[in-house]
Amino acid sequence: MEVNSWQEFLRGDENAFSELYRSYFNELFAYGLKIGFDEEACKDAIQDVFYKIYVSRNQLNHIRNIESYLLHCLKNRLFDIHNLETKIDHIDYNDIITENESSVVEKIIExxxxxxxxxxxxxxxxxxxxxxxxxxxxxxxxxxxxxxxxxxxxxxxxxxxxxxxxxxxxxxxxxxxxxxxxxxxxxxx
The missing domain is CATH 1.10.10.10 (Winged helix-like DNA-binding domain superfamily/Winged helix DNA-binding domain)
Structure with a gap:
């Protein structure tokens, strides 16, 4: 049913969009809680994800697995919200590059x-x-x-x-x- 709703939504059916929201809200909410976010952050992120999908529907024709796409978008949005709330202003990219280089070298040696x-x-x-x-x-x-x-x-x-x-x-x-x-x-x- 969700696959049909997704296809109908892509064709412009507003009711199909509502059906998608109702079908996936509980699953997305539970996923957000499971990965460690509070209820309000989860609700906000779900709203943001569905808003983004609604306004960019014309660019989403390539999406075949809507469930996987929604979970991925929600996770990314939750981490974006978390980063904004904790005000991570500075990331030392040298540390990240050094860690990645070390793991690449270790993999080559192994x-x-x-x-x-x-x-x-x-x-x-x-x-x-x-x-x-x-x-x-x-x-x-x-x-x-x-x-x-x-x-x-x-x-x-x-x-x-x-x-x-x-x-x-x-x-x-x-x-x-x-x-x-x-x-x-x-x-x-």
């Missing part, structure tokens, strides 16, 4: 570390026999239990455990992987 580790694991897996490689793949990448792997490969669960242990030992010895299990978990979690 990505490079994962790539290096992934390469080491691939090299280590190549030394294992195919069945042992498959067992390790099933266990650490597909998160299958030893019983599930045993059923898949027609083996005993104890044999699967031993094969996994021996495979990890070989990987540790040949590629200097201090802890292959932690390496797998780091890569795939």
């Amino acid at each position: 990505k490079e570390t994962k790539l290096l580790l992934k390469d080491k694991i691939k090299q280590s897996l190549k030394i294992l026999p195919p069945k042992q490689r498959r067992i390790i793949y099933y266990h650490y990448q597909l998160n299958l239990s030893f019983d599930e792997i045993a059923a898949l490969l027609n083996m005993q669960p104890e044999a699967v455990k031993k094969s996994t242990y021996r495979g990890l030992q070989k990987m540790r010895e040949n590629q200097q992987l201090k802890n292959p299990i932690r390496s797998f978990l780091y890569l795939f979690i």
Whole structure:
């Protein structure tokens, strides 16, 4: 119904606008309260959002999900009101840029570390026999239990455990992987 009301409002139907307001007011109000704003601020922000939508309806034909759009607009308006009330006049953009640069550098380092580790694991897996490689793949990448792997490969669960242990030992010895299990978990979690 709200989708139809939205389309009708865009075509100029005043009643559809009222219907949208009534349909979404409670949801928007609850959302505003949930993210930590008081009742009056929420009511004011909802009024502002609907006013803005009303006066700019001709530029909103691209909006397909009205609910998501309203929630996004409300959140932005509430934060605008909050900023005006607390009179944030000065923002030190150097701090913001420094924080963002640090997080970008950390992400690059983490990505490079994962790539290096992934390469080491691939090299280590190549030394294992195919069945042992498959067992390790099933266990650490597909998160299958030893019983599930045993059923898949027609083996005993104890044999699967031993094969996994021996495979990890070989990987540790040949590629200097201090802890292959932690390496797998780091890569795939």
